[in-house]
Amino acid sequence: MRRLRAPKYLLALPSFVWYGFFFALPVLLMVVNSFGYKPAVGEKGYVRLDKLSFDNYRDVWTDDFRSVFFSTMRIAGTATLLCVVIGLPVAYYIAIKAGPRMKGLMLLLVIVPFWMSFFVRTSAWKIVLSEFGVLNTFLVDNGIRNAPIDIIGTRSAVMLALVYNYLPLMVFPIFVSLDRIEPALREASKDLGAGRIRTFLSVTAPLAAPGITAGAILTFIPMAGDYVTATILGGAKGNMIGASIYNFAIQGQDVPKGAAAAAILIILILTVVLSAGLIVAAIRYVLKQLRRVDIPEST
Amino acid sequence: MSTTTSSTTSRPKHNRQPRDIGKWLTAAWSWLVVIFLMIPIGFVVAHSMNGGNSFNIWKEFGGLKWYRELLSDLSLRATLINSFKAAIGSTLIAVTIGALAGVALVRKPGRWTKVFLLLLLLVMVTPEVIDGFSLLSWFFDRGFNRPFETGVFGIRGGMIRLWIGHSLFSSAVVTLIVRARLQGLDESLEEAAADLGAPPARAFRQITLPLMAPALLAGAMLSFSFSLDNVIVSSFVGQDSSTFPLYLLGTVKSSTKPNVGAGGVLLFLVTMLFAFVTIRVLRRSGDSSGDIAATIAAG
Numbered sequence: 001m002r003r004l005r006a007p008k009y010l011l012a013l014p015s016f017v018w019y020g021f022f023f024a025l026p027v028l029l030m031v032v033n034s035f036g037y038k039p040a041v042g043e044k045g046y047v048r049l050d051k052l053s054f055d056n057y058r059d060v061w062t063d064d065f066r067s068v069f070f071s072t073m074r075i076a077g078t079a080t081l082l083c084v085v086i087g088l089p090v091a092y093y094i095a096i097k098a099g100p101r102m103k104g105l106m107l108l109l110v111i112v113p114f115w116m117s118f119f120v121r122t123s124a125w126k127i128v129l130s131e132f133g134v135l136n137t138f139l140v141d142n143g144i145r146n147a148p149i150d151i152i153g154t155r156s157a158v159m160l161a162l163v164y165n166y167l168p169l170m171v172f173p174i175f176v177s178l179d180r181i182e183p184a185l186r187e188a189s190k191d192l193g194a195g196r197i198r199t200f201l202s203v204t205a206p207l208a209a210p211g212i213t214a215g216a217i218l219t220f221i222p223m224a225g226d227y228v229t230a231t232i233l234g235g236a237k238g239n240m241i242g243a244s245i246y247n248f249a250i251q252g253q254d255v256p257k258g259a260a261a262a263a264i265l266i267i268l269i270l271t272v273v274l275s276a277g278l279i280v281a282a283i284r285y286v287l288k289q290l291r292r293v294d295i296p297e298s299t
Numbered sequence: 300m301s302t303t304t305s306s307t308t309s310r311p312k313h314n315r316q317p318r319d320i321g322k323w324l325t326a327a328w329s330w331l332v333v334i335f336l337m338i339p340i341g342f343v344v345a346h347s348m349n350g351g352n353s354f355n356i357w358k359e360f361g362g363l364k365w366y367r368e369l370l371s372d373l374s375l376r377a378t379l380i381n382s383f384k385a386a387i388g389s390t391l392i393a394v395t396i397g398a399l400a401g402v403a404l405v406r407k408p409g410r411w412t413k414v415f416l417l418l419l420l421l422v423m424v425t426p427e428v429i430d431g432f433s434l435l436s437w438f439f440d441r442g443f444n445r446p447f448e449t450g451v452f453g454i455r456g457g458m459i460r461l462w463i464g465h466s467l468f469s470s471a472v473v474t475l476i477v478r479a480r481l482q483g484l485d486e487s488l489e490e491a492a493a494d495l496g497a498p499p500a501r502a503f504r505q506i507t508l509p510l511m512a513p514a515l516l517a518g519a520m521l522s523f524s525f526s527l528d529n530v531i532v533s534s535f536v537g538q539d540s541s542t543f544p545l546y547l548l549g550t551v552k553s554s555t556k557p558n559v560g561a562g563g564v565l566l567f568l569v570t571m572l573f574a575f576v577t578i579r580v581l582r583r584s585g586d587s588s589g590d591i592a593a594t595i596a597a598g
Binding site: 007008009010011012014015016018019022023024025026027029030033046047086087089090092093094097098106107109110111112113114115116117118119120121122123124125126127128130132133134164167168196217221222224225226227228231232242245246249250255258259262265266269 | 319321322324325326328329332333335336337338339340342343346354355356357392395396397399400402403404407408409411415418419421422424425426427428429430432433434435436437439463464466467470474524527528530531534535543544547548551555559560562563566567570571574591
């Protein structure tokens, strides 16, 4: 007697439906919309699809926009690198050097700021950085500078806040990958005569690579789409592509152009992530070739 | 490679080395980073008790007056209530579909697993601007999405859209946490229950469910805090149900009042409470701080 067997993915079906209906199809629709055009004033709806063209892409790909696109990629890329440089030693300390009690405490201290509302903690940088803020008051009162410097509205302010907002997303994945390394591996390396730096470079760092990769993806992609940080701190100068998409969609009511900008954003992100991946793979290949150890065949 | 064998005896043992410079350097660096992460939090707490009318410029100590204003200002209070409603609804959705999918991934793997994990990855790495923007056109552009536009059963359309929008990323995180937890569990416990005559449903309810409860709680905590924090997706879909972050986004161009800080601190305390309960439960279930961090970093 055989009963009708439920498909294996039965329990995942709600998720499949959910992501299909509220993620895959909407994104697909967005891509389709990017080829349509904005209906005339008074007509119903956001998009007309009876004539499809690349016009929106051409309209969006102007000099002004290109500079916004590339400055977004540059800001997000630089902030990601800064997150790696700042976050790696922290993750290394917490995972490998800190005692068990210190480990728990430090992890908590890194994650706690994350529980403060994104918007509020970003706004708080205004208290520090604005023209009459804490930093300027300090600098002027102590005669370090004659006049206050207005950091708000510059690219540096956006960069600082981006690093601040996304740093825990870098520390945690690196920590997890370092924490999983058996201490015995590093001890073995030392016992075999490798110094500290050699051990770090040839044992710890390669094993931490997946964590760094995960952290870089986890920080770069949301940063590339983040427009709130720039809205709060950037003013007009720190304009990010996310803000343009938002302006098209909500303020300009031009959904097709927004869709084209969003599609370009996706393509740029994929390009950056893939080329970074290729570069890393190439470096690893070269290093492996250089460090190759030939073990004589035993008979 | 045969020259290294004798070197271990001549080297001093590392635990007798006087000082681990790497440890002190990374520890000092980590504390600097923690201070950096804490600076805005401290200012938010302090300026939420500012006596003046500005969040950015400190005037005098004003006690808890902005906290009282938070609760007496009806429109502001409504946004806080909306934030909690959105968080609770999206958390329930995320935990339900995420738990089911997580169980399916571990217990019923098959060819579908690869497709599903790819979908999950796409959901997680898509920038929020794209999610929000594509949902916007999806919800307002097509006639068959009427309930999401106008609302059903007395629930506003905006609230339903917030539940959906916030649940996408969270449910993916819950799925990965549940998957990681179940992978660590021994399936023989369920088999033993089955051998002793328990039908699958009962074995699941009495054995598997209690064992995965900490993962569900951790997933719920993360979903809840993501939703409370969300600005970008909300700004696209939350039109008739303004949340606290949306209220803040609306005031960003005007002068920010200290009630921003008060609201931030309030949400911060709620999230912290939820988080500490979760950490306690995870500790009781035998997780080390490293395991907990791995859970929070979503496997």
